[in-house]
Each structure stands twice: as C-alpha cells, then as structure tokens.
Amino acid sequence: MASAGSSGVVSILVRTMGRREMLLSRALRSIAFQTHPNWQIILVNNGAAREELEAFLEREHASLLPRMRYIHLPQALGRGAALNAGLDVCEGDFVTVLDDDDSWHERYLEACVQALNLETGAAAAICRSRIVLEEWRDGELKLLESVSFNSRLRRLSLHSLARCNKFTIHALLYRRSILEEIGNYNSSLEALEDWEFNLRLFLRFRSVVVQEELAYYHKRPSASDITANSDMGEHTRSDRWIRRHYLRSLRSGGRERLFGLLLAYFGWQNRLTQWGRALLRKPRL
Incomplete structure (x- = not known):
C-alpha cells in the first residue's frame, strides 16, 4: 500500500537478454510489490525471442502490461545501448534501472523518491545493497548466502568513487532532467557503463544516501550459461x-x-x- 505523500513518476528500465523466466519474474514481482505507486516499466528486450517473451509476459504478468512498454531491439546490443533505447521513451520524473536477474526491497522506490523530495538540491539518491549468492539446483534457485555490499556507505565522494564503483546499478535513482546536461549511458563500453555514467553525474550534481539495504544484487558464481553474471x-x-x-x-x-x-x-x-x-x-x- 502506498504511503501518504509519495509523488513523482519513476521510469524503471528493465534490460532482459533471454535469461531463465524465473529470474525475470522475480525482478518484475519486486516492482509490483513496491509501496511507491507511481511507476512505469520500460522493458528492453536485448536478445530474447520476441514472441516467447511476449507470450510469457501475457501468461505470467498480465496485470503489469498496462504499465509496461516494450522495446524490442532488432539485435542484441551492448549494455549502454540497451539502456539508452529505454531512456529514449522514458516519461517519468525519475529514472532507475533493474536488470532481469536482480531485485529490490518493496520500499526501494518510496525511500529514494522521498529522499529526493526532501533534498531538493540533490539530483540522485543511492541506497545500500546486499549481495545474494545463489545457485541452480534441479531447475530451482537455491540461496547460498546474503552479505552486505556497502554497509558503511553514508555519503558519496568523488574520491571514493574514483577508486571503484561504490554501489550497484539498481541502487541509484536520479532525476531524468539531469540527462540534458550529462547525456546518456556510454554505448561503447563492454561493462561498467553504470560507473562511467556515475562519474559524469557526480562530477556535476549532489546526491543523497538512503542508509538502508534496499537493492539486492544476485550473483551465481557457479553458473556458466546465459544466467551467469558479467565477465x-x-x-x-x-x-x-x-x-x-x-x-x-x-x-x-x-x-x-x-x-x-x-x-x-x-x-x-x-x-x-x-x-x-x-x-x-x-x-x-
């Protein structure tokens, strides 16, 4: 149930690449359960068979379809290019990303939007994350371990961000208006398109940290198929x-x-x- 005072439409970019349907279902359920009521899904199909994906969504997630927009890429593109295809059709006040194998706590959108509504001078909100280690056993995902990723994160500095990325891509929610100044994601990078984007963002704008672990980064160390994490x-x-x-x-x-x-x-x-x-x-x- 939405809390009083929540406002601002969030455009959620979901990249999917033909991983197992169970992973995408988990991501979509974590969106459906959000306590912040104002959101739209931009689903970017970056490699899955179009007919199979649409049939799966109509069968398993029909209730989300009125709030979902498909972007079917004619061929699989890089990570940044897939995000940019979604950004081109975003209409929300805020933007965030949720890949098809990750998930959120139900308060993620609410907490980040509220933080930006309170800190009107800030352009982005970041929450803390947890790493969820899991593996496939007999066609099912089994939890191995869950650990804090950045439990000491209280504020973000360029000094710390220059060493390495300090938060996961789905732990960031930002005002869509900043794209006019910093541009979209770098479409030429094989990986770390989120870190490169973050560097440009925080060189120019302030941020606020939500000191709660609301983003879950799922890792499957033993996977070697399309469900594996990035190389x-x-x-x-x-x-x-x-x-x-x-x-x-x-x-x-x-x-x-x-x-x-x-x-x-x-x-x-x-x-x-x-x-x-x-x-x-x-x-x-």
Whole structure:
C-alpha cells in the first residue's frame, strides 16, 4: 500500500537478454510489490525471442502490461545501448534501472523518491545493497548466502568513487532532467557503463544516501550459461578505458583535470594490488 505523500513518476528500465523466466519474474514481482505507486516499466528486450517473451509476459504478468512498454531491439546490443533505447521513451520524473536477474526491497522506490523530495538540491539518491549468492539446483534457485555490499556507505565522494564503483546499478535513482546536461549511458563500453555514467553525474550534481539495504544484487558464481553474471575480463578492459579517457582530459583543466589524475592514481594502485595478490598465490618452488 502506498504511503501518504509519495509523488513523482519513476521510469524503471528493465534490460532482459533471454535469461531463465524465473529470474525475470522475480525482478518484475519486486516492482509490483513496491509501496511507491507511481511507476512505469520500460522493458528492453536485448536478445530474447520476441514472441516467447511476449507470450510469457501475457501468461505470467498480465496485470503489469498496462504499465509496461516494450522495446524490442532488432539485435542484441551492448549494455549502454540497451539502456539508452529505454531512456529514449522514458516519461517519468525519475529514472532507475533493474536488470532481469536482480531485485529490490518493496520500499526501494518510496525511500529514494522521498529522499529526493526532501533534498531538493540533490539530483540522485543511492541506497545500500546486499549481495545474494545463489545457485541452480534441479531447475530451482537455491540461496547460498546474503552479505552486505556497502554497509558503511553514508555519503558519496568523488574520491571514493574514483577508486571503484561504490554501489550497484539498481541502487541509484536520479532525476531524468539531469540527462540534458550529462547525456546518456556510454554505448561503447563492454561493462561498467553504470560507473562511467556515475562519474559524469557526480562530477556535476549532489546526491543523497538512503542508509538502508534496499537493492539486492544476485550473483551465481557457479553458473556458466546465459544466467551467469558479467565477465571480469570485460570489467577490467572497461575500467582501463574509463581511466585513460579521463586522463586524456588533463588538457581541459579545472575539476575534471584533477579527477583524471585521481582516477589514474587509483587505477595504478588497484593494478599493483592485483599483481601483489597474484604473486602471493603463486606456488613456491
């Protein structure tokens, strides 16, 4: 049931890529159970068979169809391109993303919208997240463990964000109006399109942190099929591209110049840490 005083329409971008129907159903149910009543779903089909997806939605989630808009891409595109296809038809005051294998607490939308209504100078709200480890057993998802992802997150600084992404993509809700200044997601990246977007967002705007764990990031470490999470090699290549991109902005001067140096510094620090760990893991002769 919606709480009094809730306002603002939220456009929810849901990317789906033909994963098992059970995962998409879980994501859609977590939207249907939201206590904030004003939302629309922009479902971006980024690789699933169109007829099968539509039949599944009509069979299992018919009640959501009046509040859902389909975007069927003619062919599978990158992560950022799929999000941008959804952004092009968004009509809400706010935007958030929920991939087909993740989920929310029922208060996610309500808490983030209320935070932005109270902090009128803030452009984005971030909540804390939990990592949910799970695996497939006999066609069913079995919970292995649930742990806090960022339980100490109280405020967001560019210094901390330059080291690595501090929150999951579905833990961010932002005002749609900011897209006029910062642009859409980077469609050329293999991964980390959310982190690159966040860097541009927080270079220009303030945010507010909702100190509750309301976003659930589901990981399936043992999965090797289409239900698996993203490849770490894609993350590494995208991380290096983003840091080099900002380093090349040193000629522009000002805040972006300092931020480019900070990103480069943390990039080298992260790589040295990885090399050190790899050396420690090497067997001694």
